[in-house]
Amino acid sequence: MSDQTLFDTVLVANRGEIARRVIRTLRRLGIRSIAVYSDADVNAPHVHEADEAVHIGGSAASASYLNIPAVLDAARQTGADAIHPGYGFLSENAAFGAACAEAGIVFIGPDARALEVMGDKIRARDHVSGYGVPIVPGFSAAGMTDAEIGERAEETGYPLLIKPSAGGGGKGMEVVRSAAELPGALATARRVARASFGDDTLLLERLIERPRHIEVQVLGDGRGGAVHLGERECTLQRRHQKVIEESPSPVVDAQTRERLGAAACAAAASVDYRGAGTVEFIVATARPDEFFFIEMNTRLQVEHPVTEAVTGVDLVEQQLRIAAGLGADVPPGPVQLRGHAVEARVYAEDPARGFLPATGRVLQWDEAAGARTDSAVEHGSVITADYDPMVAKVIAHAEDRAGALAALDAALAETVLLGVDTNIAFLRELLAQPDVQAGTMDTGLIDRMPPFATPEPGEESLRRAAQVVALTARRWGSHETAGVWQSLPGWRSAAPAATTPVFLQDAGGHIHSVAAEGLQEPSEPAAEAEEAEYAWFAMPPDGVWMEMDDDTGTIWIHAEGLTSSFRVLTRRRAGELRRASLAKDAAASDPDLPAPMPGAVVAVHVTDGQAVAAGDRILSIEAMKMEHPITAPHEGTVRLHVSVGDQVQRDQVVAVVSISDPSSAPEGA
Template sequence: MAVDTLAPSPSPAAPRRGAERPFACVLVANRGEIARRVFRTLRRLGIRSVAVFTEADADAPHAREADHAVRVPSYLDVDAVVAAAMATGADAVHPGYGFLSENAAFARACAAAGVVFVGPGVEALEVMGDKIRAKAHVAAHGVPTVPGFSAAGLSDAEIAAEAARTGYPLLVKPSAGGGGKGMTIAAGPHDLADALATARRVARAAFGDDTLLLERLLERPRHIEVQVLADAHGTTLSLGERECTLQRRHQKVIEEAPSPAVDAALRARFGEAAVAAARSVGYLGAGTVEFLVAGDRLHEPFFIEMNTRLQVEHPVTEMVTGLDLVEQQLRVAAGFALDLPPVRLDGHAVEARVYAEAPSRGYLPATGTVGLWHPGPARVDSAVETGTVVSAHYDPLIAKVIAHGPDRATALARLDAALADTVVLGVDTNITDLRALLAEPAVRAGDLHTGLLDRRGTPDAPEPTPDALAAVAARVADAGTPASDSAWDRIGAWRAGGARAQRTVFLEDDAGRLHEAAPAPGEAVVVGGPAEFWVHADGGAHRLRVVSRRAAAERRRAAAGRAPGAVDPDLVAPLPGTVVAVHVADGDAVEEGSRLVTIEAMKMEHTVTAPHAGTVRVCVAAGSQVARDQVVATVTLAGEVPERVEGPGTRGVPESAASPVSATGEAEVPERVEGPGTRGVPASGASPVSATGARAEAFRSAGTPASAPSPKETLS
């Protein structure tokens, strides 16, 4: 029987109960932007909300935003989360995504406690939560799947033999979990052993299960997924597709609805396959069926998995359908029938994921305190506010910016404008890189494939604009921070019989480039000081450090005397994290590209490799914690002893301690500036904020948040 994938067909016997409140109290077993997004719907429906939070999230926005908040040891602690629901009188638990959202044991525990799990039944969770089982299950119901095999119970030799029969390249991925974590490519037999080891290690850490699935890697594929809704009264329907092809390391970056490559006939085909997959497990609630299609064979979709929960990218579907998917989840979980008007796709919506990461450092996750947060003019689902600490404990996603327009070109332009006006200072983000991606001709044309972003390579850190440099120079001058160690600068710029001239300020950006700037007004917002500043200007953010005139001169002389192509022998941690593997021993001879140390942070692994052949000295051990830019190993050429230069923000001197250095080597102490922790301003306040130009007043009001109360209810 054909299925109308856009227009719902509720059972004739289903009651119309659209005005009724599904629940009185709902606990949200999640954090960050998804918890806050669910709270928004709960408030609109008049439902009391309960948050859970860990020690690391005690001051997080989601913990303050709910009507009640309960401390738990971990977001993965089933017993603690269920106990929190019972103690607060919650009659339902919304799991969000990630954590326990696809955990069948959690759903059973909720049911045993008499608490409704806002999600599908246990059968769907068990079948679709295991990629191996899900693939076999939907294939038996006529849904096409990607060629591949399960590695469960196979030795590495047996896996290698089966891989040869399936054919390379292969995608090695954990059977449990999602979000692209642990996915590794084996281009050929020589890559397989390392791919298996990496995927197993990440799978154990992220999901507690290292069972693997290997699938044929399609060439230039598109990743297209279908949003489904199903109730307990016989209705299962599709809400159209989302294009999720723009990914980096299997992690989605930009999503849109509808897909620019899908027409009405193909949309119906995708919808029918998605509805068949959902019905095969008696699905209940909101879920997503994901497909891969070869770029030149869009009419042949291959099922890859079903996510039995709300997706990160659900807002684009909400924008084009006008539906609140969280509300629909709650209503279905309460036993109501889907009672919707015919669904039509209105215009186009695009979402960009804002990550706390450093694109110029290979898109590594970043940490820090948000000195200023100000969203742009669009729908923004945010995990942060001014003053939020972004730690290494959780996923680096800090916000989603979603724009809608009557057509794709308008939606893309509105998203770019919103990103340009989204201010995040104090933590590295990918906003500038997102804007560059949106400007790519292939993206604008909709000519997409899942390898597009990885093939772009690592971008250079963007150059600060003249407005950005001038604004920071003005802050330095206003704060009285010495711009150099010259006696003449201490006296002040002057000329006989003339007015005081503007002084030059030397600033260093994150790429180590030196800039000279004179104070000047401009359209910019600045936070921080006295030695390090963050500035937002011309649609981008930059971190700039004050450098003394003498230090700038010494650095230039050193650069001029450095041999062309010279490589620093000291290798540093690209981000704070835990050393999970040391691949060499002191004194080993290594080749260029040899793996030295692997660091885990935010459930991702990052391997430090040798920049050239030589002899290695290891500075860390497995299990040790490392800070960003901490030396983890040294690789020296035979007979060479590297000269070590200590300085602000380099090895041996933490960035937080950076300050201008005088000619004698003693740190200069700038004139005191009122700000957090100084006289007159409580330590809990925001960093000093300055703004110039027409937007100044809006940012002044955003720079210092209202005092944040403690969570309203805390149960140990």
């Protein structure tokens, strides 16, 4: 049967890299694609890559990508006969699946029963246990008081893992190691569950120490039949969010693969699963042949490209075929895995600031050659706090695991994103960990790593940053909009040379003094166009990228596989900062508590004027679907500057903790 019998028009009810990835397959199959977009995404790449795009609401997900009537209206307006939900948003929403069916539009995913059963962790766990799928000891807290939960927790045994029943992606998960920790953890988990999923029902399970996270890709025909396409190792996680994934797992042998696959297919068949889904298992590090069901994700996974790489199967195409009633088109017999694939998730975040999400405009974006990159951004894209901070996935494939890891590291070194902080340097540090290289990791590996420190820039980056300063000072001279450049001593319009060095402060706070000698004169004759004068800036050597953010004055350089950012300082300011650094008492702590990023205050844990101890939670800020607690740096009295519901900006002081005993304050404080 030809590809044209699939669908004529498919609406992609999502955004970012997954929307672009689905559109890519639709285009290959000759199917008309419809994109939807919010106010924040009016200029997003997926909007102009689709055959048609429809605006569906405001920037908040609740007003757009989660707005079922708006999505269905867009489908009706454009004549879409099917909707692909991607992942996240409405992809596992049973009400949305039912609404599609009522509107006569095909939902490219499972039916309502599968969504309802597998969309609730408690129901899913109880359901699959009746089909021979092993489960972790635990219990549902639905309808229970905290006292009753405490009693059952004692019976089950600590440590425990609290999980929102309706959730996913690690949101709201809390580890509890004693009865004393239980009340606070329950309150936090419920609050995050309500905010993220609209349901604060919780599931408590025995915590498997030093676990590995293994998942199996399945395709179900909707009539009780299912096949699997091997497993993915998703053990490298931070805050229960996957960071690096690979296929196959380095600890799963052929026999265990078949057992895992059989259990995954049994779980899928138990609900007559239709389409592509993933069954997730937890595996004890000491016993890789022993596994327990965690949940089933009734959608495409973020990490699906590694399965595509080792099987040669386009999973989006299979979703379309199954939804159209054509059935999956995969090779018969046991799955054959070719080589090894590894994927890294690139986030807009600052690992040196506790992995806080970052926002801003993408000044430069360049993908690595020789690797697959599924990206959400392009030149000029604006990354806001409205959505998940993942901006791209980089996938490498090689004959063996060592080759795939090396290829991924090389691809990350070539990936250029200037203008916004990313986790690329951290990803490369993670790949280099001995346990990662040996394949002996567990889900706590990242937590055990030393705090990430922003790498210091190399000589090439510093030299190029000085070039940017020299050029900018030459071009602006005394122009009134030059901003910081006016204050640079020794620079004047068309000056033949710099009389002072350039002072640069990198993202790690280090101050560098760099000479810009020999860089003040462009190589082309002065009579040529101004653009030609600065051709060396527009076309730097291979592997070097340079940009300046005109709004902030920040200089961004990518050289030698590392991205660095710099602030330009005057000589006086550089001296002040150096003296302050030398004078700083290592034991001192700042009483001002700044917001780590833009967001909303979702909880205040103390009252104004309350005495607090070091480490006590003061308040929590929610941003990019994550909750960030702000804690007291020392013992003292807290003064609150914000309340629940307030919107705050990055570095805004939200509270002050005055030192309780003045005699204990550092001298001069």
